[in-house]
Each structure stands twice: as C-alpha cells, then as structure tokens.
Amino acid sequence: MRRPTPETLARSAGLALTVAVVVVALWRAATDFMLDLEVFQDAGRALLAGQDLYSEHFPSRSGFRFIYPPFGALVFVPLVPLPAAVAQVAWTGATIAAVWAILAMAAVRLSLHRAEIVALALTGVALLFEPVRANLGFGQINVFLFLLVTADVLGFTPRRVRGVLLGVAAGIKITPAAFALMFLVRRDRASLVRAVAAAAATVAVGFLIRPGESFYYWTHEFFVTNRGGTLDFVPNQALSGLLTRAGVPEVLVDPAVYGFFLVAAAAATWGAWRMNRAGRPVDAFLLIALGVFTASPVAVTHHWSGIVIVLPLLLAPRRLPVRLGLAALALVHLIGTHYAYALTAESALEHQLQWTIGNAQGMTGIAVLVVLLIDAALSGRPRAGLESDGDPDADRPDTAGPGRGWPVGAGSGTMST
Numbered sequence: 001m002r003r004p005t006p007e008t009l010a011r012s013a014g015l016a017l018t019v020a021v022v023v024v025a026l027w028r029a030a031t032d033f034m035l036d037l038e039v040f041q042d043a044g045r046a047l048l049a050g051q052d053l054y055s056e057h058f059p060s061r062s063g064f065r066f067i068y069p070p071f072g073a074l075v076f077v078p079l080v081p082l083p084a085a086v087a088q089v090a091w092t093g094a095t096i097a098a099v100w101a102i103l104a105m106a107a108v109r110l111s112l113h114r115a116e117i118v119a120l121a122l123t124g125v126a127l128l129f130e131p132v133r134a135n136l137g138f139g140q141i142n143v144f145l146f147l148l149v150t151a152d153v154l155g156f157t158p159r160r161v162r163g164v165l166l167g168v169a170a171g172i173k174i175t176p177a178a179f180a181l182m183f184l185v186r187r188d189r190a191s192l193v194r195a196v197a198a199a200a201a202t203v204a205v206g207f208l209i210r211p212g213e214s215f216y217y218w219t220h221e222f223f224v225t226n227r228g229g230t231l232d233f234v235p236n237q238a239l240s241g242l243l244t245r246a247g248v249p250e251v252l253v254d255p256a257v258y259g260f261f262l263v264a265a266a267a268a269t270w271g272a273w274r275m276n277r278a279g280r281p282v283d284a285f286l287l288i289a290l291g292v293f294t295a296s297p298v299a300v301t302h303h304w305s306g307i308v309i310v311l312p313l314l315l316a317p318r319r320l321p322v323r324l325g326l327a328a329l330a331l332v333h334l335i336g337t338h339y340a341y342a343l344t345a346e347s348a349l350e351h352q353l354q355w356t357i358g359n360a361q362g363m364t365g366i367a368v369l370v371v372l373l374i375d376a377a378l379s380g381r382p383r384a385g386l387e388s389d390g391d392p393d394a395d396r397p398d399t400a401g402p403g404r405g406w407p408v409g410a411g412s413g414t415m416s417t
Helices: 006-031 035-049 070-075 084-109 115-128 130-138 142-153 164-172 175-185 189-209 211-219 239-245 250-277 281-295 301-314 320-335 337-342 348-358 360-378
Strands: none
Touching: 006 084, 006 115, 006 130, 035 070, 035 084, 035 130, 070 164, 070 189, 070 211, 084 115, 084 130, 084 142, 084 281, 084 301, 115 130, 115 301, 130 142, 130 301, 130 320, 142 164, 142 175, 142 281, 142 301, 164 175, 164 189, 175 189, 175 250, 175 281, 189 211, 239 250, 239 360, 250 281, 250 360, 281 301, 281 360, 301 320, 301 360, 320 337, 320 360, 337 348, 337 360, 348 360
C-alpha cells in the first residue's frame, strides 16, 4: 500500500477543516443575527414600498442607515420575502461558495495542480480569516463584489462581455472600480470601456427607479467618506486609521492619506503592469488590492475580504521575501490582530504594544505592498512566447520570472497527488 504524500495529507486536512468550518458557519447563520443583511432587506423593502432610502424615515429595524446607491437597493429586493433565518443561511452558503470560487480562479491562473480541489482545501482557512469572518457575521456583500471583480480581471468571463461584472460591482459599491487598473495595464481598452458603460448603466437604472434619491446619493452621500465608519474605528486598517490611532492630528492625516493614495495608485499601476508582463496576473491583482485596502479613506476589515488570494499564492513558487510577506499577511488576518484594542492598556508601553499589534493588519498590508513592488522591479520579461501584456486568454503558465536579486523559495508548493 502506497504511503500518502505530505501534499495528499495536507489536502485531506484542508478538506476536513473546510467541512468543519462550513458546518459551523451555517449553524451560526441559522441562529445568529446578521446586522448588515437586515439593513439590505430593509432597503429592498423600502424600495418596493416607495419609502425613503436615505432620510431619517428609512424603515430600518436596527437603526442603521443604508449607504449604497439606489441600484444597490434594487439588487437586494430578492431578499425581501425571505424569513430572516432563511435569508441568513442562503447568504452564508452563497458567501462560502464565492470564497471557494475566488480561490479556485486564482489557483487556476497560478497553474496549481488540481486547482479546484486545492481551492476547496483552502476554503476552510479562508473562512477563518478575520475579514471573511466579519463578512459572514454581518452578512456583508464584499465577498460577492470581489468575486465579480476576480472573474473579470482574471479572465473567467467571455471576452465579449469582460468588464461588465466589474462595472456592476462598482455600481453597487464604488471601490471595485479601482480594479479596472488591471484592464488598463494589460491595454484591454474594450473591457475597460465595458466596465465604465456597465457602471454608468447601474447609475442610469438608479435614476429611473429613484431619480430624486439618486441625485442626492451621487451629489452628497457619495462624498461622505466616513459613512462606513470613523477614521479611528478600530477595524479601519487603512493608513487613515493607523495614523489617527497613533494620535496624528486630523489636519495632518488628510494630506498624508491623500498623498499616500496618489503614490500607491501610481506605484500599484506600475507594479501591476510589470507583473502582468511577467505572466503573474494574480500577483498584480493582489498588488492593486493592497493599494486599494491601505490607501482608501476608510477600509474596515470586512472590506479586505479579497485578501484570501494570498493562500493560493503561498503555494506558488515565489521569491523568499514575497513568500514570507504573504505568510505574515495570512497570519495577521487569520488572527484578526485589531482585537488587541478590546484589551485595556494602562502604561505607555502597553499603549505602544497595543497600537503595534492592533494595527498589524494594516501595517503588514503596506509592508507587503512594498515587497511586491520591489519584486515587480526585479521581475524579468516573460519567457519567449509568453508575452501578451498579461492577457488571461493567452492560457499561459504562471511564471515568477528569472529571479534576479532575491532567491526563489524552494519547491513548487503545489498540492499535487
């Protein structure tokens, strides 16, 4: 009888963990309360009943506001007739499936052996990531938005409609629009145009169903950058949160954040271009994602749900500093280090330690952003016959480049049989 290989044992353990975590997640969905999902239901109900979406008359059962455009309320209409427990279980099941699909698409683009099975083995760990736990606990939509973006930018949608899913995601929540940079760096102008057109179409639909409230949203509500939380809100792990909790005066925080936004946007665009040219679209995708997460005005941790793509990247051959950075990023998001602020700090040393640990998710994100940019600078041109500006339709294998400067981690890292 042939002894199982370490890869087989690791895959089996991962699959067992996935089953256990999924069972617990569905049980909690049937018994707990999902705050944001209830607000989504309230928005769909208000839209059907002709009630206000943004005024104090919004029929919120929880007292929390609806902060998405009118098109978002339309998307939530199918939730209206569902009992709370049914809606929560269905939403959780769909979220779990979406996490698996994101991992599977990244694994396929990384050319991991038996990518779909590897993704299933990684799903349990991904569901334990604090951003995903927050999505499941609140009933948030961010995993679904990242799924739409992933399908488009990694080339899993037909070329003739590529960009539409990203545009729809941006029409629900503007943040996914930043990932159109992936189309820009690979010179896919048609997909970029389709994304813009799809986003514009969602705005037009909003004006058709609620013209007055659409005008209010796009001229006022859209510009309220802290509607998802204040700068010092502990789960805000963007640079704005790190600086505010460090005691930096607000008058200095805004220039620093906007300056960092411009630098991060330019650097991530350049780095993504380099990585796409080197045949590494998943690395480019993560690079842009980290730029979005860390440089946004406010990015609470459930906005970071796309961080799960570090897991399949950890199984691909990469330079050692990149692998260490990805491992650190996975670790801090598995722990959810911002919970350090739930403890009481008394001495100056305790406050410093609390700040360091409590902001580790954001600081690690910035550090890995820098590591990936250095890696992009060291990445060589793709091997002969592989160059196509990172076009996913080229169906070429993932390559980490010739590896000047930094050593590549030993082994392929794939979970083969």
